[in-house]
Amino acid sequence: MIPVLVPDLPTADKLLPFFKEIDHSKHYTNFGQFEQKLTADLERHYFNLHNTSAKATLTNSGTSALQLALLSLNAGPGTRVLVPNFTFPATVTAALTLGCEIVLGDVDDKTGFLDIEDALSHSSDFDIMIPVACMGKVLPCNDFIKIANEQNKALISDCAPAFPYHPLCGLTTFSFHATKPFGIGEGGLLLNEQEIRSAKQITNFGFLEHQVNSIGNNFKLNEYSAAIGLAQLTRLTEIGQQRKTIYQKLKDSLSYLDETCFFYSDDETILENFSYPYFILRFDDPTIIEAITTQFQQAKIGLRRWYYPTIIEHPYFSNHERIRSLNDLKTSKKLASQLIGIPMHNFLTDSDIKLISKNIKKVISHV
Numbered sequence: 352m353i354p355v356l357v358p359d360l361p362t363a364d365k366l367l368p369f370f371k372e373i374d375h376s377k378h379y380t381n382f383g384q385f386e387q388k389l390t391a392d393l394e395r396h397y398f399n400l401h402n403t404s405a406k407a408t409l410t411n412s413g414t415s416a417l418q419l420a421l422l423s424l425n426a427g428p429g430t431r432v433l434v435p436n437f438t439f440p441a442t443v444t445a446a447l448t449l450g451c452e453i454v455l456g457d458v459d460d461k462t463g464f465l466d467i468e469d470a471l472s473h474s475s476d477f478d479i480m481i482p483v484a485c486m487g488k489v490l491p492c493n494d495f496i497k498i499a500n501e502q503n504k505a506l507i508s509d510c511a512p513a514f515p516y517h518p519l520c521g522l523t524t525f526s527f528h529a530t531k532p533f534g535i536g537e538g539g540l541l542l543n544e545q546e547i548r549s550a551k552q553i554t555n556f557g558f559l560e561h562q563v564n565s566i567g568n569n570f571k572l573n574e575y576s577a578a579i580g581l582a583q584l585t586r587l588t589e590i591g592q593q594r595k596t597i598y599q600k601l602k603d604s605l606s607y608l609d610e611t612c613f614f615y616s617d618d619e620t621i622l623e624n625f626s627y628p629y630f631i632l633r634f635d636d637p638t639i640i641e642a643i644t645t646q647f648q649q650a651k652i653g654l655r656r657w658y659y660p661t662i663i664e665h666p667y668f669s670n671h672e673r674i675r676s677l678n679d680l681k682t683s684k685k686l687a688s689q690l691i692g693i694p695m696h697n698f699l700t701d702s703d704i705k706l707i708s709k710n711i712k713k714v715i716s717h718v
């Protein structure tokens with residue numbers, strides 16, 4: 352089977368020196384030396400890449416980073432959070448489990464981003480908005496920041512798979528889950544222009560000098576994970592280059608497809624600031640998606656529907672008393688029915704790519 356995603360993490364021999372140091376220090380968590388170094392190194396790396404200084408708070412997952420951002424804004428029961436209907440469930444779950452009301456917005460058909468016009472025309476319906484960097488694409492940050500400022504809304508951007516390339520866009524969160532381009536196993540990051548004073552204490556039960564001084568949870572990143580992060584950071588450029596090369600080879604092998612079948616436009620992918628997290632194809636005709644699914648099963652090629660079904664179509668969310676929709680959400684439902692993710696990872700061989708291309712061609716030439 353050719354898997355859709357394969358983590359590319361540092362090998363055990365790269366990690367051993369770090370782990371030996373942990374053996375020696377007996378410091379396993381609670382803001383140890385590796386957590387502190389990773390925080391500083393990520394800030395430096397981000398500054399070098401974007402020429403903007405950002406303050407980092409590490410967390411134990413991308414979902415925790417979203418919750419941390421929400422808690423730092425005092426979100427809770429009564430807070431209305433605008434989220435696109437086309438996203439991974441964690442964007443919703445992070446707010447829902449804090450007692451917030453979820454307001455689902457539709458997305459732009461081409462980009463999959465939260466529909467800005469829609470958000471603007473319903474600005475009295477929400478307090479916080481969480482646009483999602485759909486499939487790792489870079490959000491139109493200036494537009495979202497402008498709305499947030501003009502309408503007096505808080506802005507959190509869920510950029511889960513887009514580290515380190517996504518620019519700051521309000522409170523900006525990332526996932527370091529194993530399958531993400533910057534994967535460490537489990538981990539997450541909250542970046543913000545200024546230091547969020549309470550952020551670190553929220554990750555540690557709200558403790559400030561042995562007293563609970565704010566709301567909190569246990570979102571801390573342990574030392575083993577931070578060590579993986581440090582080892583992974585030394586490979587970041589190499590990993591990025593490899594992903595870009597694989598993406599390009601895949602794209603070349605599918606040159607028989609119309610340009611409209613590629614969810615990322617060339618404008619997006621030729622940019623250096625792209626993490627190449629997935630390879631997403633778009634087909635308007637649902638029979639093609641069904642046929643590719645069957646063909647891939649026979650050929651033992653993995654396939655993933657992203658994000659299918661949409662949030663409102665999941666049984667739990669569809670009947671939830673704290674979730675409502677701004678409209679019929681038809682664009683997001685349509686988009687979800689048209690996208691498929693094919694294998695995209697650093698271990699794809701040339702013959703895997705040939706096989707993937709051959710099997711898609713077989714389907715296309717029969718419809």
Ligand SMILES: Cc1ncc(COP(=O)(O)O)c(C=O)c1O
Binds near residue numbers: 438509
């Ligand atoms: C858009 C989006 N948001 C949030 C998350 C959650 O991240 P994590 O798995 O690190 O909690 C994911 C994970 O895939 C995601 O794709």
